[in-house]
Amino acid sequence: MNAIEAKGITFSYNKTEVIHNVSFILKEGEFLGIIGPNGAGKSTILRILCRILIIKTGTITVFNKDINSLAQKELAHLFGFVPQETHFGLDFSVEDIILMGRYPYLRPFQRETKNDCEAVERAIQYANIEEFRRRRINSLSSGERQRVVIARVLAQKPNILLLDEPTSHLDLKHQYDIMRLLKELNSQGMSVIIVNHDLNLASLYCQRLILMHHGKIYAEGTPQSLINEKTIKEVYNTAVKIVTHPDKNLPQIFLK
Amino acid sequence: MNKLLPIIFIFMLAVACSILIGPGQLSNEIFQLRLSRIILGIFAGGVLGFCGAILQGLFNNPLVEPYTLGSASGAALGSSIGILLFGTVSPLFAFLGALGVGLFVFTVARIEGGLIRDRLILSGVVMSFLCSSLVMIIMITGGKELYEILYLLMGYLGIIITSANRILIIGSIIISVILVIYLYRFHRELDIISQGIETATGLGIDIQNFSLILFFTTSLLIGFVVSIVGAIGFVGLVIPHISKLVFGPKHINNLPVSFLLGATFLLFADTLSRTITVYELPVGIVTSLVGVPFFIYLYRK
Numbered sequence: 374m375n376a377i378e379a380k381g382i383t384f385s386y387n388k389t390e391v392i393h394n395v396s397f398i399l400k401e402g403e404f405l406g407i408i409g410p411n412g413a414g415k416s417t418i419l420r421i422l423c424r425i426l427i428i429k430t431g432t433i434t435v436f437n438k439d440i441n442s443l444a445q446k447e448l449a450h451l452f453g454f455v456p457q458e459t460h461f462g463l464d465f466s467v468e469d470i471i472l473m474g475r476y477p478y479l480r481p482f483q484r485e486t487k488n489d490c491e492a493v494e495r496a497i498q499y500a501n502i503e504e505f506r507r508r509r510i511n512s513l514s515s516g517e518r519q520r521v522v523i524a525r526v527l528a529q530k531p532n533i534l535l536l537d538e539p540t541s542h543l544d545l546k547h548q549y550d551i552m553r554l555l556k557e558l559n560s561q562g563m564s565v566i567i568v569n570h571d572l573n574l575a576s577l578y579c580q581r582l583i584l585m586h587h588g589k590i591y592a593e594g595t596p597q598s599l600i601n602e603k604t605i606k607e608v609y610n611t612a613v614k615i616v617t618h619p620d621k622n623l624p625q626i627f628l629k
Numbered sequence: 630m631n632k633l634l635p636i637i638f639i640f641m642l643a644v645a646c647s648i649l650i651g652p653g654q655l656s657n658e659i660f661q662l663r664l665s666r667i668i669l670g671i672f673a674g675g676v677l678g679f680c681g682a683i684l685q686g687l688f689n690n691p692l693v694e695p696y697t698l699g700s701a702s703g704a705a706l707g708s709s710i711g712i713l714l715f716g717t718v719s720p721l722f723a724f725l726g727a728l729g730v731g732l733f734v735f736t737v738a739r740i741e742g743g744l745i746r747d748r749l750i751l752s753g754v755v756m757s758f759l760c761s762s763l764v765m766i767i768m769i770t771g772g773k774e775l776y777e778i779l780y781l782l783m784g785y786l787g788i789i790i791t792s793a794n795r796i797l798i799i800g801s802i803i804i805s806v807i808l809v810i811y812l813y814r815f816h817r818e819l820d821i822i823s824q825g826i827e828t829a830t831g832l833g834i835d836i837q838n839f840s841l842i843l844f845f846t847t848s849l850l851i852g853f854v855v856s857i858v859g860a861i862g863f864v865g866l867v868i869p870h871i872s873k874l875v876f877g878p879k880h881i882n883n884l885p886v887s888f889l890l891g892a893t894f895l896l897f898a899d900t901l902s903r904t905i906t907v908y909e910l911p912v913g914i915v916t917s918l919v920g921v922p923f924f925i926y927l928y929r930k
Contacts, residue, residue, distance in 0.1 A: 420827070423830065423831050424830065425826075425830045425831065444833075444835070445830065445833050445835040446834075446835075447833075448833065449831065449832050449833030450833075452831070453831070454827070454831035456825075456827050456831075459825065459828055461823070461824055462689050462823035462824065463820070463823040463873075463878035464878055465820070465879065469820075469879060473820060473832065474832070476817055476818075476821060476832050476834075477832060479817065482814050529832070
């Protein structure tokens with residue numbers, strides 16, 4: 374059974390077609406990267422999957438269940454979504470933010486259980502944010518805030534992680550930390566879809582890539598097969614030099 | 630817990646002041662009158678503070694307050710029409726007016742589709758203006774009825790409880806208590822919504838559904854309040870902010886504290902409105918006059 378099967382998705386924002394007839398599969402336990410130029414529709418795909426945007430054309434099944442047949446709370450058991458940026462209107466503590474990740478599992482007047490608190494503890498350890506767990510969220514840098522959001526999605530314990538440009542605001546060390554964390558989670562069975570601008574990161578960490586262009590899937594395959602000078606030139610209209618990473622058999626892009 | 634005790638103490642003080650302070654000896658009669666004011670004050674102040682907190686959380690907007698969705702103007706319009714047609718002020722007309730406008734606001738907000746939450750505010754503000762204009766027209770052409778509508782517009786806790794409206798009032802209070810308890814369960818959702826629609830949806834909140842449930846329930850509550858004591862302003866706007874300043878942003882605290890502080894504030898304002906001048910001021914005037922400088926002081930801290 375595939376984790377996700379998407380068929381014939383078409384989506385328009387205000388009469389402008391943004392996604393056209395997109396179909397793809399996510400295998401269980403796969404680490405999939407969606408790449409492509411600005412406006413290609415990458416982030417839109419993630420939002421469609423967790424039903425932040427609702428499609429009128431096409432079907433999406435998650436573990437063989439149609440997403441439109443599921444309540445939003447049930448969907449939150451399956452998908453954990455990390456947006457590119459989160460603005461915190463109210464200045465909660467980091468612990469409180471992460472505890473909110475347990476919301477999909479709580480009934481109306483129910484208190485948080487021991488189980489929930491343990492999930493929060495493990496998430497804090499995993500995301501390595503023990504040092505600022507009691508601080509107010511708006512007192513942290515944007516990189517630190519991003520790690521808190523990732524910790525929250527870990528506490529949510531979904532089957533599939535959806536991350537929209539998770540490393541774009543992070544410094545080198547934290548980029549590496551996050552990607553390594555995702556890789557570790559993936560090796561333990563978590564399916565991951567990541568949208569990333571950074572083609573080199575995508576190449577190093579994703580098992581498979583989907584390259585989008587003008588709302589359609591231009592190509593898909595392993596980084597080795599997808600990232601080549603011809604394809605990059607056609608989609609990004611930029612001439613680049615592809616070099617194999619000295620330690621891994623993976624392509625890396627250098628600007629000419 | 631340690632912050633709650635002074636608040637409870639201040640609340641008790643407010644009740645005591647409401648009982649003891651005022652012209653004349655404290656006879657049994659006067660005690661009964663003041664008791665009814667106290668009950669109405671706790672009810673109105675509490676519900677307004679509570680609904681203010683709910684709506685500011687729902688719309689993720691610190692300037693939203695109970696009347697933004699049109700219920701005050703609707704109640705005023707309903708009452709005005711009631712006076713025009715039947716010559717009496719009845720909570721029933723005010724309530725129907727508030728509810729009618731609420732339904733209208735909802736219908737207008739639904740028209741284009743899309744996220745209903747964002748359209749409710751615009752629709753509510755527009756309807757408020759419309760209703761206010763209609764009320765003005767009725768006031769100008771009505772003449773004598775002007776005075777009574779003024780108290781409805783500004784709020785007044787000293788209404789006479791007749792056998793006719795006693796049942797309506799008691800019924801409204803009981804239903805309101807039930808609705809307030811019901812709304813309290815949404816404290817987590819309100820916490821999460823402050824981080825944006827995407828985060829909220831991703832964590833499992835159905836925003837459309839949620840917006841509608843909260844909109845209609847608060848409209849009912851505000852309708853009950855406004856139909857009985859008029860449109861007491863400022864409480865619903867400012868009390869939630871004070872609550873957050875003292876107790877932090879989590880709605881599990883913010884909601885009940887807003888209720889308590891709203892009740893306290895209104896009781897103090899009512900006591901003041903009875904003592905500050907020879908003629909009794911509508912309490913809504915006092916809440917605005919006293920509330921503004923107080924709020925500015927707190928915000929500068």
